[in-house]
Amino acid sequence: ARDSENCSEEHEEDSDGEEEEEDNVADVATTKFILQCPFTGALKWKEDLQQKATEAFLRQQEAVPNLRKLVYGSDDSENEDEELGGLFRVSRLQTSNKFEANALDCSHFKPDISHCWDSEEMLNSIRDCFVTGKWDDNQ
Amino acid sequence: MASHGLVYDGCNSFRQRLVLSTLSGKRVKIKGIRSRDDDPGLRDFEASFIRLMDKVTNGSRIEINQTGTVLFYQPGLLCGGSVEHDCNTQRSIGYYLEALLMLAPFMKAPLKATLRGVTNDPLDPTVDLLKTTALPLMKKFGVDGERFDLKVRMGLGMAPGGGGEVVFSCPVRGTIRPVQLTEPGKIKRIRGVAYSVRVSPQMANRLVESARSVLNQFLPDIYIHTDHMKGANSGKSPGFGLILVAETVDGFSLGAEMSSTPQGQGEPMLPEDLGRNCAKLLLEEVYRGGCVDSSNQSLALLLMTLGQQDVSKVLLGPLSPYTIKFLRHIRDFFQIMFKMEVQKPSEDDRIGGDKVLMTCVGVGYTNINKTLK
Known part of the structure; x- marks a missing residue:
């Protein structure tokens, strides 16, 4: 609690300038020490939080349609001889794979049921696929 | 491992594995086929498919264990010619034709296959659909000619009884032309x-x-x-x-x-x-959208893979689960990985959903079965 008190005091004092009473100077010195000390780093991670979050979000957005990873997977997952504690071996790697192993061999792509083709909005979304739709200038 | 070539578990993508094995000449072993099922092993339609593969090839070795849960397949040469086959009625002729479409251009002699069975069922593409979508697609890759035809000869045979007859004839090609199919048009x-x-x-x-x-x-x-x-x-x-x-x-x-x-x-x-x-x-x-519909995506990708050593590009809609499995198998058999770029249409374009531009360099496959004249 004392630390946070010091922080607020320090801001006021910075704006007010250097002409302060003697007894306050010691307090200011300690807060400055906490803020600048490289070893504690207690408040360092709070810097530019918003900017960091934005960057992380954008990075993730770019990664989502990474089809190559979705299709081919990463090579690390193919490590089959993994032993646990040098004694046990993972006998069943993924239960979902077992389930899919004998799936039906059929080339049909079942339609996404979330698309409702009765709504005007959905119909409008493909209008320009037809010759009756809008044409580009170069076509 | 080495003596069996590629090893797979379970009978999913059964046709893809046998077709790619035949084209690449790599042996394949499929184990654990419905091994936990009440009725284990290969189904009749899969056995029928294996017999069809045996008819269009010469020198294939097929070994199946007693319960039918393990299959070993060593491909022979694609010989083609006149083939007659009674397709099992559990699946329609489309199931067998999809595989034949992929193999037919690489035969020794032009294929003329007469298939009897179910022509139309809700599960597989019907003969008429393949005729109107798959054949024009193959023409884009240079598989064309007078004798490139697919027709229903004896009328339709609906599931479950069947009783239809279909004739598929296809000329042979030495090489496949690389393509740039990026604009579907309106x-x-x-x-x-x-x-x-x-x-x-x-x-x-x-x-x-x-x-x-x-x-x-x-x-x-x-x-x-x-x-x-x-x-x-x-x-x-x-x-x-x-x-x-x-x-x-x-x-x-x-x-x-x-x-x-x-x-x-x-x-x-x-x-x-x-x-x-x-x-x-x-x-x-x-x-x-895209230039190829969802059920023919794998055919287009196969022909891109087998093209001459040049860049091929095809614009597709979202990849279907079947296509994703096919891409993984292409990597296993031909060591080809596609470059995939997502194309998002802009806000005011009313042209449907996201598209995927698939790019690859062909393996430069030449039809070694074809006789030189």
């Missing part, structure tokens, strides 16, 4: 076939009416042919269905189809519902 017309077999001919008309009611909001140029079969050339079972194909100005076609539930299996369907649902399925296919 859809100029919609064609279709409504068929009714051993039911009232009025069914086909009802199908056409309901499908048109949905599609006429977009295009005036819609023509749906009605086909009524009765008597000797109508197979053994009744049924009806609809095939719709949207053709673009640049000569690409996107297809959708629906077929009535086979007699004695599940709820019967009203032709009005079926027609409307099929039309919506076609709109879904248009929404996905």
Whole structure:
């Protein structure tokens, strides 16, 4: 609690300038020490939080349609001889794979049921696929 | 490991594995085929498919264990020529044809396959759909000629009885042409076939009416042919269905189809519902877009892989689960990985969903079976 008190005091004092009473100077010195000390780093991670979050979000957005990873997977997952504690071996790697192993061999792509083709909005979304739709200038 | 070539678990993507094994010459072993099932091992339709593979190749070695849960396949040379096959009626002829389409250009002699069985069922692409979508696609890759044809000879055979006969003939090619199919173009017309077999001919008309009611909001140029079969050339079972194909100005076609539930299996369907649902399925296919429809994606990707050593590009809609499995198998058998770029249409473009541009360099596959003249 004392630390946070010091922080607020320090801001006021910075704006007010250097002409302060003697007894306050010691307090200011300690807060400055906490803020600048490289070893504690207690408040360092709070810097530019918003900017960091934005960057992380954008990075993730770019990664989502990474089809190559979705299709081919990463090579690390193919490590089959993994032993646990040098004694046990993972006998069943993924239960979902077992389930899919004998799936039906059929080339049909079942339609996404979330698309409702009765709504005007959905119909409008493909209008320009037809010759009756809008044409580009170069076509 | 080495003596068995590639090893897989389970019978999913059964056709992909055998087809790619035959084309690449790599042995394949499939184990654990329904090993935990009450009725373990290969099904009759898979056995029938293996027999068909044996007929079109020369010198293949096929070993199946006693319970049918392990299959070892060492491919021979694709010989082609005249082949007759009675397809098992558990799956329709489309199941067998999809594999034959992939193999046919690489035979020693031009293939002329006569297949008998079920021509139309709800599960696999029908013969008419393959004729109107897969054949034009293969023509883009340079597989073309007078004798490139797929036709229903003896009338339709609906599931479950079957009784149809189909003739597929395909010329051989030494190499496959690399392609750049990046602009699908706009859809100029919609064609279709409504068929009714051993039911009232009025069914086909009802199908056409309901499908048109949905599609006429977009295009005036819609023509749906009605086909009524009765008597000797109508197979053994009744049924009806609809095939719709949207053709673009640049000569690409996107297809959708629906077929009535086979007699004695599940709820019967009203032709009005079926027609409307099929039309919506076609709109879904248009929404996905690209130059190739969802059921032919793997055929296009295979021909890209086997092309000459040059860059091929094809614009596809979202990849179907079947296609994703196919891409993984292409990596296993041919060591080719595709470059995939997502293309998001801009806000004011009303051209459906995200597209994927697939790019690869072909392996420079040459047809070693083809005799030089």
